[in-house]
Amino acid sequence: MSTKQSAVIGTARLGKRTKDLTKRLALGDIAIIDHEDIDRVAAEALVERRPAAVLNVSASTSGRYPNAGPRILVDAGIVLVDTLGDEVFEGVRDGQTITVSGGQVLCEDAVIAEGTAQDDATIMVSQQIAREGLSEQLELFAQNTMEYMLRERDLLLDGIGAPEVRTTIDGRPVLIVVRGYHYKEDLATLRPFLRENRPVIIGVDGGADAVIDAGFRPDMIIGDMDSVSDRALRSGAELVVHAYRDGRAPGAERLEDLGLGDQVVLFPASGTSEDIAMLLADEKGASVIVAVGTHGTLEEFLDKGRAGMSSTFLTRLRIGSKLVDAKGVSRLYRQRISTFQLVLLALAGLAALAVALWATPGGQAFVQIIGARLDGLLSWFTLLFSPRATGS
Numbered sequence: 001m002s003t004k005q006s007a008v009i010g011t012a013r014l015g016k017r018t019k020d021l022t023k024r025l026a027l028g029d030i031a032i033i034d035h036e037d038i039d040r041v042a043a044e045a046l047v048e049r050r051p052a053a054v055l056n057v058s059a060s061t062s063g064r065y066p067n068a069g070p071r072i073l074v075d076a077g078i079v080l081v082d083t084l085g086d087e088v089f090e091g092v093r094d095g096q097t098i099t100v101s102g103g104q105v106l107c108e109d110a111v112i113a114e115g116t117a118q119d120d121a122t123i124m125v126s127q128q129i130a131r132e133g134l135s136e137q138l139e140l141f142a143q144n145t146m147e148y149m150l151r152e153r154d155l156l157l158d159g160i161g162a163p164e165v166r167t168t169i170d171g172r173p174v175l176i177v178v179r180g181y182h183y184k185e186d187l188a189t190l191r192p193f194l195r196e197n198r199p200v201i202i203g204v205d206g207g208a209d210a211v212i213d214a215g216f217r218p219d220m221i222i223g224d225m226d227s228v229s230d231r232a233l234r235s236g237a238e239l240v241v242h243a244y245r246d247g248r249a250p251g252a253e254r255l256e257d258l259g260l261g262d263q264v265v266l267f268p269a270s271g272t273s274e275d276i277a278m279l280l281a282d283e284k285g286a287s288v289i290v291a292v293g294t295h296g297t298l299e300e301f302l303d304k305g306r307a308g309m310s311s312t313f314l315t316r317l318r319i320g321s322k323l324v325d326a327k328g329v330s331r332l333y334r335q336r337i338s339t340f341q342l343v344l345l346a347l348a349g350l351a352a353l354a355v356a357l358w359a360t361p362g363g364q365a366f367v368q369i370i371g372a373r374l375d376g377l378l379s380w381f382t383l384l385f386s387p388r389a390t391g392s
Contacts, residue, residue: 007101010052014094018042025049038069053079053100066130084115162283170285173199177207178274183293204274208232223273225251243268271311290324
């Protein structure tokens with residue numbers, strides 16, 4: 001956004017957790033978040049809801065790494081103002097009408113807070129500064145990798161700690177769906193694989209909703225249960241709650257409230273929920289693990305934060321060739337022939353076949369026989385519906 005742009009007026013929607021707030025956003029709302037380093041997934045979720053503006057209490061790019069979120073928001077035409085400070089949450093009520101003008105947030109003509117209005121130029125500068133700090137992040141990554149490997153060596157090397165589950169995985173392909181990068185497109189592209197192979201489908205938190213939205217049913221849901229809907233939790237899938245290493249499992253409380261507490265399986269482990277989903281599938285004998293929406297690149301590791309980087313890296317090393325990353329398959333393969341074109345192609349083939357048959361004596365005789373049959377069938381059909389004479 002440029003400070004020269006006109007003011008934006010809309011309904012304020014407040015939420016410190018971006019993924020929770022996006023569920024309540026409507027077209028033209030003004031989203032107020034507290035999200036340092038807005039990542040690609042969060043930005044795409046915001047863009048999908050089409051708010052008029054995004055106001056960020058924190059820095060949208062802290063300089064830790066060149067995150068893609070601010071660029072995605074600005075390119076979508078959404079006003080972005082950051083570093084507003086906590087006074088925004090104190091001075092604005094959810095549902096209140098506010099105005100954003102330049103870097104200022106106004107309520108009833110009074111300035112509530114003032115921050116930095118982001119545009120192409122400011123984002124380019126912050127991204128350049130962030131790239132210069134990548135070496136430090138790589139050092140931290142190496143340090144965290146060693147710490148995680150020592151802490152979880154039993155699970156990584158021997159599978160010790162993986163719980164018993166009722167879902168039969170041994171010898172079957174497994175599809176793990178995370179609501180991450182390009183998950184919708186890739187899941188749609190994998191429909192033939194799902195129909196032909198009937199894999200065990202594991203939804204990681206909100207990935208279970210993605211599975212249901214795509215017309216399938218998850219066999220298992222793994223996660224801390226904070227971003228999955230009640231609909232998905234009640235779908236009949238086996239529920240595996242990702243617990244802390246000390247056994248605490250806040251997600252189990254929600255399942256208790258829903259009356260699903262007797263179905264809970266606890267999996268205490270550090271790392272991320274997508275990591276333990278992969279480790280569980282591998283330990284239970286999956287023949288192949290197909291991952292949709294998971295994290296695999298340096299940018300994606302950094303989007304997850306330092307705490308989650310090392311676990312994902314080591315998990316992928318642990319699984320090895322069994323893991324097939326489906327991310328981006330929708331961009332690699334795109335159907336370029338429309339249904340109408342296929343119909344025309346089929347008709348052209350039939351016409352060519354008819355011409356070839358007519359060019360031979362045998363083909364001419366065959367066509368004449370078919371024509372006589374069709375003529376007889378048409379006559380019978382006509383007589384069937386013609387009026388019949390009645391006796392006097």
